[in-house]
Structures are given as C-alpha cells and as structure tokens.
Amino acid sequence: MLGLEKKDTSLLIIVAILTMFAPFILNPFPEGSALAQFNAGYPDLMQRFVIFGIFAIGFNILFGLTGYLSFGHAAFLGIGSYSAVWMFKLLGYNIIPGIVLSVITSGLFALLIGYISLRRSGIYFSILTLAFAQMSFALAYSVLTPLTNGETGLQVYNSDPQYFHSENMPNIPHLFGAKMQGTYSLEMGPWSFDFNTGYYLCAIIMLGMFYLAIRIFRSPFGLMLKAIKTNQTRMNYTGLNPRPYTLAAFVISGMYAGLAGGLMASMDPLAGAERMQWTASGEVVLMTILGGAGTLIGPVLGAGFIKYFENIFSKINDTVLHQWFAFLPDGMENFVITIIHPFVGKGWHLTLGLLFMAVVIFLPGGLVEGGQRITAALRRRAGRSGRSGDDASSTDTTPAE
Amino acid sequence: MGILEIKNVGKRFGGLQALGDVNLSVAENTVHAIIGPNGAGKSTLLNCLVGKLIPDTGSVTFQGQSLLGRKPYEINQMGVSRVFQTPEIFSDLTVFENVMIPCFAHRDGAYKLNGINPVRSQNDIKEMAEAILNDVNMIDKRNMVASSMSRGDKRRLEMAMCLVQEPKLLLLDEPTAGMARADTNNTIDLLKEIKEKRDITMAIIEHDMHVVFSLAERITVLAQGTPLVEDTPENIKGHPKVREAYLGEAQV
Amino acid sequence: MDVILLQLLNGLDKGSAYALIALGLTLIFGTLGVVNFAHGALFMLGAFCAVTVQRLLSISFETIDPDKVDFLGNPAKVKTPYVESWFGPEMGGAIVDWSVPIAILFAIPIMIAIGFIMERGLIKHFYKRPHADQILVTFGLAIVIQEVIKQFYGANPIPTPAPDAFKGSFDFGVLLGFDPNAVIYPYWRLVYFGFAAIVIAAVFAFLQFTTFGMVVRAGMADRETVGLLGINIDKRFTIMFGIAAAVAGLAGVMYAPINSPNYHMGMDFLVLSFVVVVVGGMGSLPGAVLAGFMLGILESFSSMNVIKSIVPGIDQIIIYLVAIIILLVRPRGLMGRKGVMED
Numbered sequence: 003m004l005g006l007e008k009k010d011t012s013l014l015i016i017v018a019i020l021t022m023f024a025p026f027i028l029n030p031f032p033e034g035s036a037l038a039q040f041n042a043g044y045p046d047l048m049q050r051f052v053i054f055g056i057f058a059i060g061f062n063i064l065f066g067l068t069g070y071l072s073f074g075h076a077a078f079l080g081i082g083s084y085s086a087v088w089m090f091k092l093l094g095y096n097i098i099p100g101i102v103l104s105v106i107t108s109g110l111f112a113l114l115i116g117y118i119s120l121r122r123s124g125i126y127f128s129i130l131t132l133a134f135a136q137m138s139f140a141l142a143y144s145v146l147t148p149l150t151n152g153e154t155g156l157q158v159y160n161s162d163p164q165y166f167h168s169e170n171m172p173n174i175p176h177l178f179g180a181k182m183q184g185t186y187s188l189e190m191g192p193w194s195f196d197f198n199t200g201y202y203l204c205a206i207i208m209l210g211m212f213y214l215a216i217r218i219f220r221s222p223f224g225l226m227l228k229a230i231k232t233n234q235t236r237m238n239y240t241g242l243n244p245r246p247y248t249l250a251a252f253v254i255s256g257m258y259a260g261l262a263g264g265l266m267a268s269m270d271p272l273a274g275a276e277r278m279q280w281t282a283s284g285e286v287v288l289m290t291i292l293g294g295a296g297t298l299i300g301p302v303l304g305a306g307f308i309k310y311f312e313n314i315f316s317k318i319n320d321t322v323l324h325q326w327f328a329f330l331p332d333g334m335e336n337f338v339i340t341i342i343h344p345f346v347g348k349g350w351h352l353t354l355g356l357l358f359m360a361v362v363i364f365l366p367g368g369l370v371e372g373g374q375r376i377t378a379a380l381r382r383r384a385g386r387s388g389r390s391g392d393d394a395s396s397t398d399t400t401p402a403e
Numbered sequence: 404m405g406i407l408e409i410k411n412v413g414k415r416f417g418g419l420q421a422l423g424d425v426n427l428s429v430a431e432n433t434v435h436a437i438i439g440p441n442g443a444g445k446s447t448l449l450n451c452l453v454g455k456l457i458p459d460t461g462s463v464t465f466q467g468q469s470l471l472g473r474k475p476y477e478i479n480q481m482g483v484s485r486v487f488q489t490p491e492i493f494s495d496l497t498v499f500e501n502v503m504i505p506c507f508a509h510r511d512g513a514y515k516l517n518g519i520n521p522v523r524s525q526n527d528i529k530e531m532a533e534a535i536l537n538d539v540n541m542i543d544k545r546n547m548v549a550s551s552m553s554r555g556d557k558r559r560l561e562m563a564m565c566l567v568q569e570p571k572l573l574l575l576d577e578p579t580a581g582m583a584r585a586d587t588n589n590t591i592d593l594l595k596e597i598k599e600k601r602d603i604t605m606a607i608i609e610h611d612m613h614v615v616f617s618l619a620e621r622i623t624v625l626a627q628g629t630p631l632v633e634d635t636p637e638n639i640k641g642h643p644k645v646r647e648a649y650l651g652e653a654q655v
Numbered sequence: 656m657d658v659i660l661l662q663l664l665n666g667l668d669k670g671s672a673y674a675l676i677a678l679g680l681t682l683i684f685g686t687l688g689v690v691n692f693a694h695g696a697l698f699m700l701g702a703f704c705a706v707t708v709q710r711l712l713s714i715s716f717e718t719i720d721p722d723k724v725d726f727l728g729n730p731a732k733v734k735t736p737y738v739e740s741w742f743g744p745e746m747g748g749a750i751v752d753w754s755v756p757i758a759i760l761f762a763i764p765i766m767i768a769i770g771f772i773m774e775r776g777l778i779k780h781f782y783k784r785p786h787a788d789q790i791l792v793t794f795g796l797a798i799v800i801q802e803v804i805k806q807f808y809g810a811n812p813i814p815t816p817a818p819d820a821f822k823g824s825f826d827f828g829v830l831l832g833f834d835p836n837a838v839i840y841p842y843w844r845l846v847y848f849g850f851a852a853i854v855i856a857a858v859f860a861f862l863q864f865t866t867f868g869m870v871v872r873a874g875m876a877d878r879e880t881v882g883l884l885g886i887n888i889d890k891r892f893t894i895m896f897g898i899a900a901a902v903a904g905l906a907g908v909m910y911a912p913i914n915s916p917n918y919h920m921g922m923d924f925l926v927l928s929f930v931v932v933v934v935g936g937m938g939s940l941p942g943a944v945l946a947g948f949m950l951g952i953l954e955s956f957s958s959m960n961v962i963k964s965i966v967p968g969i970d971q972i973i974i975y976l977v978a979i980i981i982l983l984v985r986p987r988g989l990m991g992r993k994g995v996m997e998d
Contacts, residue, residue: 005521071787122982123691125786129933132984133975136926140975145968186840222507222525223518225496229504232493239453239491241479241508241568250516284794291791305741351807355798362792363780 010216011026013299017212021205024048024196032192036325042310045185045198049269050309052201052208053262057182057300058289059215060258064251065287066296067227069221071128074115074135078108078256080142080278083264084149087156087273094167095158095175097182097203098269101261108260109253115250120245121236129150135280143273144307154241155274175202175268182269207265208302211258216298218254238252259286288354292361296370303369308354315353378392404467406431406604407452407572412461422458423629429621431571434598436615439625445608448625449576452606453485454478462559465572484565486575490557491561492564495549498514498541500607501549502532502563509568535567538600539593555586559593567595573597575607579614585627591617616640656836657828662955664827666843668913670951671851672698675906677929677935677943680859684905685875685938686895689778690786692793696800697900700769701762701907702916703804706813708758712738712751715970717797733806739894753818762908770900790852807916812915817843836877847909854905855944858898863942876937906911930978936991946989951975 006014015102020027029043042048061075085107086100093099119130150156167173175182182200195339218224226247231235236243267273274284286307293304323339323346330338345353365372404430413643415423422444425426429435438459450456452463454475463470470478479485482612506528523529536542539559544552549560558578565573566621578594591614597603598618609615615622622639624631632642639645658834672856676698681693703906715734723731739747750757777796781789862868874888907916914920931950935942950973956962958970969976981988 005524007521007523038613069787069791073588118979118983122986125790125937126933126982126986128790129786129929130979133930133978136971137975140621140971141968144971213728217521218518220521220523220885221518222511222520222522222528225504225522226507226514228496228500229493232495233491235487236491236564237504239479239485239487240564241476242504243474243476243513246514246516250518254518257464273455281922284798287791287794337454339745344803349806351798352802355795355802358795359792359799360779362788362795366784366788 004213005071006213006216007220010220010298012217014209014213015331017299017302018209021052021209024051024201024205025197029193029195033194034192039312039322039364042313043196045183045196046203047267047309048198048201048312049204049265051306051333052204053265053269054286054305054309055291055302056204056208056211056265057259057262058305059211060262060295061286062255062301063215063218063227063258063296064292065290065303066257067224067231068248068251069231070120070123070248070252070286071133072119072252072255073128073280073287074131074133075259075286076136076280076282077115077135077138077278078112078259079263079266079282080275081111081359082108083259083267083273084263084324085278086158086264086267087261087271088149090158090164090175090267090271091156091401092162092165095171095271096166097175097177097264100175100268101264103248104246105259106260107161107256108263109257112253112256112260113249116256120248122214132280132283133284135278139275139278139280142278144239149172150273153275155272157272175200175271176236204265204269207261211261212298212302219298223250224249288358290368291366292358292368294370297368297370300368301368307369312350312354313345315350316348320347326363405429406461406466407606408464409448409452410462410464412448412451412458412463414444414451414456414458419626420518422451423541423627425453425461425625425628425630427623427630429602431602432602433620434594434607434618435510435621435623436609436619437605437623438609438615439624439631442627444628445625446576447628449485449574452574453483454480470505479508479512479568479570482569482571484568484573486558486561486565486578488577488580490554490561491564492549492557494548496549498536498547498549498552498560499532499545502567503528505564506517506531511555513620531567535563537637538566538587538636539563554582555589556587558582558590562593562597566601570603571602572604572606573626575605575609577607577608577610579611587611594618624654657833660827660831660833660836661840661958662959663730663952664838664844666952666955667848667948668951669954670948671848672906672924672947673912673928673931673951674944674947675851675854676924677931677947678940679854679903679906680928680932681935681938681940681943682858682899682902685940686892687774687778687782689781690793691778692790692925693773693797693800694899694903695921695923695928696797697766697769697921697960698907698910698924699914699916699918701766701904702815702911702920703808703907704762704765705755705815705908705911706808706916707759708761709751709754709815711738712754712757712870715738727811742926752820755815755817755908758848758908758911759905762904765902766904767897769904770897771893773881773900778896779893796858797925801918801921808918810918812917814915814923815911817846817912821846838974843912847913851906852908856904858902859896859940866991867891867894883912923925927974932975932988934978934988935982936988938992939988939990942988942990950977953977 004011004014025048026044026397028048031037031041031043057079061072064266066087068184082104085104086097089100115131115134119127119134122130131148143152172181177199180199182203184199186197188197226242230244263277289308291304293302294300297330310318320339320343322343324335327335327338333376343349346362361368407429409425409427412425413420414424425448437448439447447456451458452470454470454473454477457471463481463483465478468481493504498505503522509606512526532543536545539562541556541559541563544556549557552560579590582590594605598605605617608617619636622636623633624639624645632639633642634642676694679697680691680694683689683694713736715736717732717734719730720733723733736747736751738750741747744749773796777792781792824839824841825845827836828841829835831838862872870916871891874891932943932944934950935946936946953973954970957973962968
C-alpha cells in the first residue's frame with residue numbers, strides 16, 4: 003500500500019491509529035480520580051507530542067542515517083517559528099502561508115549552514131553546527147531585535163498590518179476559519195475527551211512526514227545515507243560523492259525542524275529566542291537516541307516519552323507524593339518522599355539527565371532496541387518451553403525473517 | 404601506449420622522498436604487479452593513482468586522460484576501482500545492500516538524489532547485484548550483515564563490489580595480506596577467474612611472492628621510491644639486482 | 656590608546672577562564688581521546704566549592720547582645736561565625752574574609768577526587784565507543800551535575816565576595832601617564848590573571864620536567880607504543896583526568912568573585928571553551944592557552960562601542976565567527992596537528 007512494504011505499512015497504520023485516537027488513549031483515567039494526573043490527553047500536550055515527533059523524525063534522517071551529530075538543530079526550529087509569526091503579522095492568522103514560509107526559510111538556512119558545516123565531519127561538524135546555532139541565538143537576542151523582538155519574543159499586535167485579515171475570520175491562528183484552539187469536549191460519564199483542531203492538523207502533518215521518512219529510509223537515497231554512516235572511504239572509492247547526499251539529508255532535516263517550528267507558532271502565535279538555544283538542540287538529540295537513532299519509529303517514541311514524562315514528572319509535587327505514600331508509616335513516608343523529591347517537579351531535568359546517561363551506557367539502540375531485546379528474550383523462553391514439550395521440533399528457534 | 408601511464412611521478416613528505424622519479428606503463432588487459440620491500444613507496448604510488456594524494460611532480464594518465472587533481476570518486480567513475488589491504492566494505496549493511504550501492508553508482512553516476520522510489524522496485528539494480536553475487540558464489544549469503552562474515556568473504560564481497568562497476572582497471576593493495584594459505588589460494592583463484600571472464604586490467608601491489616608469480620604477467624620492482632627493473636616474472640626471478648634488493652631479504 | 660589598553664585588560668580575565676578550561680579539555684582529549692562535555696560542569700563545581708567553603712566558614716551562632724536593640728526595641732541578636740569564636744575576632748574575621756582563596760585548598764583534593772571517580776566510573780567505559788557516544792554521555796552527566804547543584808543551591812546566582820584586600824580597582828592609567836580613572840581595573844581580576852598564569856605554567860612545567868609528564872606526553876603522541884613499553888599508561892591517564900578536573904575547578908573557584916556562581920555557568924562556558932579548543936587545535940596544549948587568551952581579548956575588543964557601531968552585534972558572535980572561519984580555512988586549528996579526529 004502507498005508504495006510501502008507490508009511491514010512498513012502496518013507500522014504506519016499503527017502510528018496513524020495511535021495518533022487519531024490519542025485523545026482516548028491518553029485519557030484512560032476518569033476526570034477527578036486520583037490517577038487523572040497521569041492523563042495526557044489535553045490539547046496543549048498532545049500538540050507537543052506530534053510537533054516534537056516531527057522535529058525528531060527529521061533529526062533522525064540526518065543523525066540516524068548518516069551519523070552526523072548536529073548540535074544546532076534547534077536553530078531551524080526557531081527560524082521556523084519566527085517565519086510563521088511574521089506571516090501572521092503581515093498577512094493574517096491563516097496558518098498556511100506561515101507554515102509554508104517556515105519550511106522554506108529553514109530550508110534555506112539549512113542549505114547555507116549545512117554547506118559550510120559539512121565540509122568537516124565528526125566532532126568538528128558537531129561544534130560547527132553548535133557554533134552556528136549559538137550565533138543565531140545570540141543574534142536573535144541582540145542585533146536582530148527588529149526581526150525577533152529580542153527577549154520579549156515575537157508576537158502579533160493589533161497594530162500589525164495583517165493584509166488578508168477580514169472581519170469574519172477569527173483573531174487567532176486558524177485554517178480557513180477553523181480555529182487551532184477550537185476544542186470539542188466529549189463527556190462520557192466520568193470521562194472527558196478533548197478533540198482539538200490544532201492537534202489533529204499537527205497529527206495529520208506528522209503522519210505525512212512519517213510516511214515521507216519511511217519513503218526516504220527505503221529509497222536509494224536512504225541507502226546511500228546509511229552507506230555514508232558505515233564507511234565513507236568505500237563510498238568515495240565506489241564513485242559516489244558523499245557531500246550532496248549529506249547536504250540533502252541536512253536540508254531535509256532542517257526543513258522538518260522548520261515545519262515543527264512553524265506548527266509550534268501556529269498553535270501558539272509566539273516565537274522566542276530560547277527555542278534556539280543549544281540545550282533545546284540537545285533535547286532533540288536526546289529524543290532520537292532515547293527512542294532509537296536510525297530506526298523509523300524510535301524518534302516518535304522518544305519524543306512522546308520525553309514530553310509525557312516531562313509533563314507528568316513536573317506535575318508531581320510533595321502533596322502528590324504524600325498522597326501516594328500515605329500507606330507507609332510516617333517516618334518511612336517522609337524518608338521515601340525525601341528521596342524521590344529531587345527527581346520530580348522542578349527536578350525533572352535531573353531525571354532526564356540520568357535517563358539519558360543510562361540509555362547511552364546500557365541501551366545505545368534506545369527504546370526500540372530495548373523492545374527488541376525483550377521480545378527476543380520472550381521468544382527464546384517460548385522456544386525453550388515449546389521444545390521441552392516436543393523434542394522432535396526443530397532446534398532453530400530464531401525465525402527466519 | 405598502456406591504459407595507465409605514470410610519468411616522472413615524485414612525492415615528498417617533509418624530508419622524506421617517498422617517490423623519486425617513477426615511470427610506469429600498465430598495458431591493457433594484463434596483470435601488472437608492483438613489488439618492493441617495505442617503505443619502497445608502493446602504497447604512496449597507489450594513493451597517487453586514486454586521487455588520495457597528489458604527486459609533487461609528473462603526470463598520471465588513464466586512457467589518455469590525466470588523473471591528477473581529481474577526487475577519488477571521479478577517478479572511480481572513469482573506470483578505476485580499488486581493493487584495499489583490509490577490506491573496505493559497508494559493514495553495517497547486508498551483503499546485498501553492499502553490492503547494490505556500487506550498482507547505483509554505476510547506473511546513476513556520482514550522485515542522484517532519488518529519495519522517493521523504493522530500492523526494492525529497482526529491478527535492474529537487483530538483477531545486476533544478483534548476477535555478481537552468483538559470480539562470486541555469495542548469493543546464499545545475500546542477507547548476512549557484512550561485518551559478521553569471515554575475512555575471506557569480506558575480501559570476496561569487496562571484489563564483487565568493485566567488479567559490478569565493470570572497471571577497466573582494478574587496483575589491488577596487498578589483497579592477501581594477513582590471510583591464511585587457503586584463503587590466499589582462494590583469492591588467487593578468484594582473481595584468475597575474474598581475469599578469464601572479463602576484459603580487465605589489474606595492477607597488484609603485493610608482498611607475497613607466491614601470489615605475484617601465480618598471477619602477474621609483468622612485474623615492476625620498486626625500491627626506495629624508484630623502479631628498479633620491469634620485466635616478465637621469469638626474468639625477474641633470476642634478476643641479480645632484484646635478488647639483492649628484495650628477494651634476498653625475503654628468502655632469509 | 657587608553658581604551659585599547661582597557662579592553663586588553665578586560666579580555667584577560669575571561670581569556671584566563673577560557674584558557675584554563677580549554678587546557679583541561681585538551682589534556683583529557685589529548686590523553687584519553689575523549690570529548691568531555693561535562694568539563695564546564697567541573698568548572699561550575701569549582702565555583703561552588705568556593706560558595707560552600709564561604710558558607711561553611713560563615714556558619715554562626717546567635718547570641719543576644721544586651722547592649723544593643725534592634726529597630727523594634729527588642730534586644731538585638733548578633734551572629735558570630737564559629738571561626739571567630741575559635742580563633743578570636745580578628746583571626747576569625749580574616750579567615751571568613753579570605754574564604755575564596757582558602758577554598759582553593761579544599762577544591763584541589765575534591766576536584767581531583769571527582770575527576771578520578773568520573774574517569775574510573777564512567778569515562779573509562781567509553782574509550783572504545785564512538786565519539787558521538789562520548790559526547791552524549793558526558794552531556795548527560797553535565798545535565799545531572801548541573802541539576803544536582805541546582806537542587807542544593809537554588810537557581811539564583813550566589814554572590815561570593817573576594818577578600819576585602821582585593822576590593823576596589825587599580826588605576827593602570829596613572830601608572831602609564833593617562834588620566835586618572837581612564838584605565839581602572841579591579842584588583843581581583845588582576846589576581847585571577849596572575850593565578851591563571853601560575854596554574855598554566857605549573858601544568859606545563861609538570862608535563863615538561865617530570866617523568867610522569869614525559870610519559871603522558873609520549874602517551875598523547877602515541878598511546879599504543881607507550882602501552883607496549885610496559886608502562887601503565889591507563890593509571891597515568893586517570894591521574895591526568897584528575898589534574899584536568901582540578902584545573903577546571905581552580906578556574907571556577909577563583910572565578911566565583913568575578914561572576915556570582917549559578918548552576919548554568921558551566922554550560923555557558925563549555926560551549927565557548929570547545930570553540931577555544933577547536934580554534935587552538937584539538938590536542939594542542941599551547942594552542943588551547945593561546946586561543947583562550949586570544950578569543951577573550953577579541954571578545955572584549957568587539958564589545959567596544961566604536962566597533963559595535965560599525966558591525967552591530969559583533970560582540971555576541973565574534974568567537975563563533977572566528978571558530979567557523981578557522982575550522983574552514985585551517986581545520987587543524989592554530990597549533991594543532993593534522994588529521995586529529997577527522998574521522
């Protein structure tokens with residue numbers, strides 16, 4: 003289907019189902035129940051899931067396939083956001099021009115930065131991209147204030163021209179009149195599910211981008227990128243010029259980042275320089291690694307995982323902890339809470355850092371590899387028990403794939 | 404006029420004259436071996452041919468076209484392939500993917516950004532790859548990850564990757580270095596077979612005299628960056644200068 | 656002329672910090688071949704050593720002074736640091752006042768210990784892993800260290816004053832015949848520069864004149880051969896990591912009075928220090944020092960109003976700009992060897 007292999011088609015369908023039914027899946031606990039804090043089905047967070055999903059999918063095309071570790075991809079996200087907000091300011095709140103422009107400008111910037119940075123590889127490439135991103139960040143804060151509105155952040159004011167704005171159009175980002183903030187709440191007994199226009203728009207775009215990523219992974223271009231990661235010497239002596247391939251991958255991933263930035267601004271028409279800081283670049287690296295660099299589903303998983311736990315962990319405070327551990331004797335309760343306290347609430351970053359280290363140390367292949375190991379272990383166990391029951395069966399337990 | 408003409412090539416690294424004044428002509432459809440003791444400049448010479456190094460003086464022409472200043476991939480696209488001392492393959496990819504990459508390079512040139520059509524729909528490429536894997540008896544290993552194979556198989560795969568591009572000149576840098584005797588003999592047989600089946604010129608840099616004398620039709624002896632003699636294997640065997648410079652040392 | 660001199664001096668203290676951090680980074684990179692993204696965190700830890708020592712020395716007990724009343728008319732409570740009660744007000748007061756220099760004594764063993772633990776516990780396992788993994792794991796470690804510090808010390812900068820003797824500024828201008836107050840320079844910054852110079856000299860002397868240093872230098876040039884000689888190079892490299900950590904820590908301790916330490920100062924300095932290392936040449940110690948001072952001074956010059964009015968914003972980006980140009984024109988850096996880490 004859609005020019006994909008069966009395995010990839012089913013992956014795409016699974017992701018599609020998950021994203022389409024996310025409002026249900028992410029709100030499994032009834033409103034008002036003690037577990038409701040684990041719900042993640044509210045529009046703002048769901049939008050972040052898919053937007054960062056797009057960002058990570060794009061980053062993976064560069065890092066996962068070619069192995070070039072960029073530490074400056076947040077710059078493209080920021081550029082995308084700024085472009086989109088400018089379109090809102092000049093043309094009006096319809097998000098189409100904003101998103102289109104954000105992809106184009108970030109693509110152009112990626113072309114320029116990539117052309118220069120890709121003259122070096124390895125750690126030098128990482129530092130070059132880092133330098134470019136920090137430069138953009140510093141400029142956005144200082145000299146480029148007329149374009150970026152400096153520390154305040156770029157936003158739409160009443161005095162802005164908005165040439166195509168008409169009276170009957172909403173005064174917030176919309177798609178031909180459909181407000182991005184528009185949410186339909188479905189009440190089912192104690193449950194409540196939110197269906198948000200902005201989320202569904204982002205989700206559909208993410209599915210499209212995911213599909214595109216699969217096509218790239220399975221194409222000759224994708225094969226060349228994998229070859230570049232494995233052995234550039236052989237690549238050169240096979241008559242292939244690695245530079246245009248890596249540059250194309252860089253630009254594509256930059257455009258993905260720009261698209262994510264444009265969508266972010268479309269959900270909330272604001273753009274600030276802090277989006278471009280190198281810690282933000284580190285975050286997307288983290289998502290990709292955590293999920294599994296070089297795998298298709300990994301970045302999406304990683305983005306969802308990090309954004310979900312960021313949200314949940316940040317919400318847990320001492321009061322919540324006291325509720326949880328109320329069953330323990332008082333001394334124990336306080337002790338346990340003292341131990342957990344640094345890792346939750348404002349301490350989420352500490353947990354994140356530890357998690358990150360743990361993944362790099364123990365599970366370089368990320369969650370996907372972890373999942374594969376577990377399935378393999380289960381299969382071995384299943385195979386063993388099967389064999390003990392039937393000695394005649396083949397000893398070959400690994401299925402040929 | 405040979406297919407590869409090396410004229411007055413010199414190369415200096417700081418104070419070391421790696422290549423003095425090398426003149427060499429490789430005739431079309433022959434197997435030409437370049438031998439010499441360690442430090443004789445064999446590898447430097449090879450690197451000058453493939454575009455990794457640029458010689459300080461002299462000229463290198465392939466089929467009448469200069470190779471100097473061209474990038475390795477450009478030289479490869481002209482029909483020069485190289486086999487490395489330690490096999491350079493795409494070790495994370497499967498054998499089949501390994502072979503497909505040079506097929507793409509052969510069909511599409513140095514780069515073509517084909518990002519949408521899936522690899523598996525490229526039937527011509529798949530046929531090419533299958534044919535060459537059949538040729539080198541590796542078709543049953545097509546789905547193995549390259550890094551998991553034996554060294555002999557890696558060498559075989561690397562040869563297949565070179566041959567599928569139908570090169571006019573194949574450069575081999577110590578193709579049997581570090582191999583067991585059996586593997587060495589297999590490699591010799593493989594090379595002989597290749598030579599029989601195709602119109603191909605080979606230039607071999609080799610240490611192992613057994614390999615050289617089983618394959619070469621012409622031999623150039625390099626010592627201290629300059630060619631000592633160039634002759635047929637029979638004459639080289641008895642040449643006093645060669646014995647002194649090289650074989651004497653090898654036969655200790 | 657006086658303006659130029661002033662900027663030159665202003666560049667020195669930042670340059671000193673860059674040079675010291677870059678020196679440590681280069682030591683680690685040159686000896687262990689590891690790209691340490693947690694090195695900024697070590698710098699930050701040093702600064703917090705100063706904070707901690709100052710706090711420890713200022714721990715006080717309260718007494719009620721019957722002679723004084725506070726503004727509400729109640730008997731005033733007077734805080735007296737324990738050290739003052741132990742050593743007498745004068746001696747004790749001096750100790751509290753000099754807490755930053757005293758912190759150096761504590762910082763050296765602490766930082767060396769931290770360095771050992773880091774190398775043995777974590778970095779050791781990453782020698783054979785790709786550079787990307789090294790970057791990522793040390794990046795994670797940097798986040799962890801930073802967050803731990805944030806938990807203990809909060810997010811706000813903590814003022815850590817220098818000893819009273821070094822408060823105030825030195826009027827350089829008068830010395831050289833300019834107008835008074837034209838070129839004034841805080842004493843502590845002079846101290847910092849002098850201190851950095853001493854530390855740098857000590858590291859170089861150590862590498863140049865001791866057997867240990869000789870082995871390490873040989874190891875930097877060719878690790879395998881030195882290993883073959885039967886010298887336990889790994890152990891020496893561990894010690895080297897400790898020294899590099901101590902250098903970063905010392906840079907941090909002394910920097911505390913210049914900029915009040917906060918938990919993200921390490922990250923802020925790290926990016927710039929990497930740039931410094933690249934400009935100086937990966938693996939070249941003199942290169943790191945040279946580039947550190949050079950970029951510090953360059954940054955200070957580009958923040959002059961005259962220059963800013965010609966090229967707006969140049970002060971914000973000059974370092975990155977230089978790094979980009981250097982990387983493209985001379986990838987090995989100012990003094991680096993060719994081909995280091997080019998794969």
